[in-house]
Amino acid sequence: MEGKRITIFDTTLRDGEQSPGCSMNVQEKVRLGRQLDQLGVDVIEAGFPIASDGDFAAVQAIAAAVPRPIIAGLARAARHDIERAAKALESAIRPRIHVVLATSDIHLQHKLRISHQQCLEQAANSVRLARTLCDDVEFSPEDATRTDPEFLFQVLEAVIEAGASTLNIPDTVGYTVPAEFGDLIRSIRERVRGVERATISAHCHNDLGLAVANSLAAIANGAGQVECTINGIGERAGNASLEEIVMALRVRADKYAYYTAIATEQLYPTSQMLQEITEISVQPNKAIIGRNAFAHEAGIHQDGMLKNRLTYEIMTPQSVGVPDSKLVLGKHSGRHALSLRCEQLGYHFERRELDEIYRKFVVLADQIKHVHDHHLLEVIREAYGESHRIPPGRVTAEHAEAVAAGAEEPRRLFPGSVPAEFSAATLSAGVSSERHSEQEDYLWGV
Numbered sequence: 510m511e512g513k514r515i516t517i518f519d520t521t522l523r524d525g526e527q528s529p530g531c532s533m534n535v536q537e538k539v540r541l542g543r544q545l546d547q548l549g550v551d552v553i554e555a556g557f558p559i560a561s562d563g564d565f566a567a568v569q570a571i572a573a574a575v576p577r578p579i580i581a582g583l584a585r586a587a588r589h590d591i592e593r594a595a596k597a598l599e600s601a602i603r604p605r606i607h608v609v610l611a612t613s614d615i616h617l618q619h620k621l622r623i624s625h626q627q628c629l630e631q632a633a634n635s636v637r638l639a640r641t642l643c644d645d646v647e648f649s650p651e652d653a654t655r656t657d658p659e660f661l662f663q664v665l666e667a668v669i670e671a672g673a674s675t676l677n678i679p680d681t682v683g684y685t686v687p688a689e690f691g692d693l694i695r696s697i698r699e700r701v702r703g704v705e706r707a708t709i710s711a712h713c714h715n716d717l718g719l720a721v722a723n724s725l726a727a728i729a730n731g732a733g734q735v736e737c738t739i740n741g742i743g744e745r746a747g748n749a750s751l752e753e754i755v756m757a758l759r760v761r762a763d764k765y766a767y768y769t770a771i772a773t774e775q776l777y778p779t780s781q782m783l784q785e786i787t788e789i790s791v792q793p794n795k796a797i798i799g800r801n802a803f804a805h806e807a808g809i810h811q812d813g814m815l816k817n818r819l820t821y822e823i824m825t826p827q828s829v830g831v832p833d834s835k836l837v838l839g840k841h842s843g844r845h846a847l848s849l850r851c852e853q854l855g856y857h858f859e860r861r862e863l864d865e866i867y868r869k870f871v872v873l874a875d876q877i878k879h880v881h882d883h884h885l886l887e888v889i890r891e892a893y894g895e896s897h898r899i900p901p902g903r904v905t906a907e908h909a910e911a912v913a914a915g916a917e918e919p920r921r922l923f924p925g926s927v928p929a930e931f932s933a934a935t936l937s938a939g940v941s942s943e944r945h946s947e948q949e950d951y952l953w954g955v
């Protein structure tokens with residue numbers, strides 16, 4: 510691998526769990542923790558031990574069950590929090606205490622009611638205390654992006670001096686934009702005394718949909734760690750999505766000279782596990798791991814895909830662990846895709862015959878959103894019965910799979926599944942029978 514290695518700090522179990530409806534029990538957290546280990550994350554933030562006995566137990570259990578990654582526990586800048594975090598991390602091989610204290614005027618005046626001077630002292634003292642309990646201490650100035658930069662630099666200098674080795678810069682409220690956040694990271698790198706002894710980290714929220722873009726801007730300006738979550742879950746609009754950051758760096762290695770230790774083919778399985786545990790699905794068009802992320806329906810796209818995947822695919826589904834990209838048969842599909850599906854189902858048609866199937870298919874697809882295999886089989890049998898079955902000797906690998914899956918049973922697989930209004934009359938009236946040129950294959954769905 511070329512370029513600089515970026516540390517992936519996963520906070521699915523801490524910040525992610527703070528999303529409404531995403532709480533997990535200890536067993537579920539350990540299960541996901543093991544999967545995050547398979548995925549190859551560098552740091553697992555396992556919880557906030559002072560928050561509840563359940564959180565404490567989860568951090569303890571993950572520290573014991575997942576030995577490879579650094580296991581982090583969150584603590585506010587207070588003695589009891591820090592001691593509780595250290596206690597929960599006792600059995601971790603590589604523990605990290607993550608100390609957080611707000612630094613913006615809004616938070617200092619309205620939430621903490623302390624002065625700048627008190628904030629500076631509390632930050633440094635807390636980090637010093639944490640260092641007596643743990644060699645690896647990370648400090649986060651909460652609401653950093655709304656903090657006066659000069660004061661932010663002072664706080665960062667104080668915590669480096671006190672022994673923090675990671676300086677995490679949170680965009681707690683998801684307010685910053687890429688150019689601004691990149692500038693902030695660069696100015697920290699240039700202006701903070703002792704910064705070369707520490708790793709700068711980014712922690713971005715997605716309130717404006719910019720969490721991943723902001724994280725990439727931070728990396729491009731010197732951040733060595735990003736904090737992110739699977740499926741982008743997290744407070745409010747969520748955190749930066751781990752899978753999007755990792756694949757942006759990987760697919761655009763020509764633009765970003767950085768790499769991660771993530772086993773990308775574990776992205777989809779990890780995402781699926783989280784959806785199963787939380788019973789919260791990602792939107793179908795979610796980048797990388799959404800149901801439609803590798804689905805192609807438009808005819809021109811399907812035709813291109815079947816000829817060469819590079820036409821419409823910038824990464825393979827296999828590279829992120831998705832079984833295969835799906836050619837969804839819908840009303841925008843072309844003949845090429847339809848013909849392939851027919852073959853997969855065990856039927857071969859000549860061009861003219863396929864036209865007939867295609868016309869019926871388009872009428873049906875107008876009525877129902879997704880044409881499933883059993884619908885297509887009924888269209889085929891209504892038109893041609895079993896006369897176009899591929900003889901057993903010519904069975905292709907896909908055909909064999911379809912047979913194994915029971916798709917070829919000589920009966921109506923799902924009786925009554927075709928809408929009643931889908932009759933022979935609507936079929937013949939639906940589309941005129943003029944010749945379709947090869948070019949027309951592409952026009953459907955452009």
Ligand SMILES: [Mn+2]
Binds near residue numbers: 681
């Ligand atoms: Mn957060």
